Amino acid sequence: MKPPDLKLRLLADHHRLEKLFTLVMDAFEADAREDTQRLWTELEHGLERHFAAEERFLFPQFDPLDPAETAALRAEHVTIMRQLEELGVGVDLKLVRAEVARAFIDSLRAHATREDAVLYRWADESLETGASQIVEALSDD
Numbered sequence: 001m002k003p004p005d006l007k008l009r010l011l012a013d014h015h016r017l018e019k020l021f022t023l024v025m026d027a028f029e030a031d032a033r034e035d036t037q038r039l040w041t042e043l044e045h046g047l048e049r050h051f052a053a054e055e056r057f058l059f060p061q062f063d064p065l066d067p068a069e070t071a072a073l074r075a076e077h078v079t080i081m082r083q084l085e086e087l088g089v090g091v092d093l094k095l096v097r098a099e100v101a102r103a104f105i106d107s108l109r110a111h112a113t114r115e116d117a118v119l120y121r122w123a124d125e126s127l128e129t130g131a132s133q134i135v136e137a138l139s140d141d
């Protein structure tokens with residue numbers, strides 16, 4: 001039995017990350033370096049936890065239904081985590097320009113929008129098992 005608030009809980013985690021995206025960009029644009037580093041670390045932890053929950057509890061069940069979409073989302077996770085790591089080095093060295101950060105944040109937003117439209121709608125309607133676990137995994141902050 002899935003918790004009644006599954007879709008709300010999933011969307012809430014995207015909203016939580018979205019607020020962080022905005023704070024990160026504000027810090028970049030203000031050239032507030034300490035804030036940028038602190039928020040970037042929060043972004044790393046937030047995305048790691050969020051992606052891990054999706055990869056563990058959503059993708060395996062969605063894969064048989066829509067292998068192409070699941071593969072595309074997995075590939076986006078890989079690309080995002082690689083960019084996050086590469087840019088993180090630059091953030092530590094204060095070498096990342098705001099335009100580069102903006103392009104990355106835009107790709108994160110596009111990923112979230114794509115999931116909202118297909119993966120999260122499916123999860124809300126049809127997730128068979130693991131709904132409680134994913135809610136718990138996302139709440140663990």
Ligand SMILES: [Fe+2]
Nearest residue numbers: 051054111115
């Ligand atoms: Fe994702």
Ligand SMILES: [Fe+2]
Nearest residue numbers: 050054112115
């Ligand atoms: Fe997501």
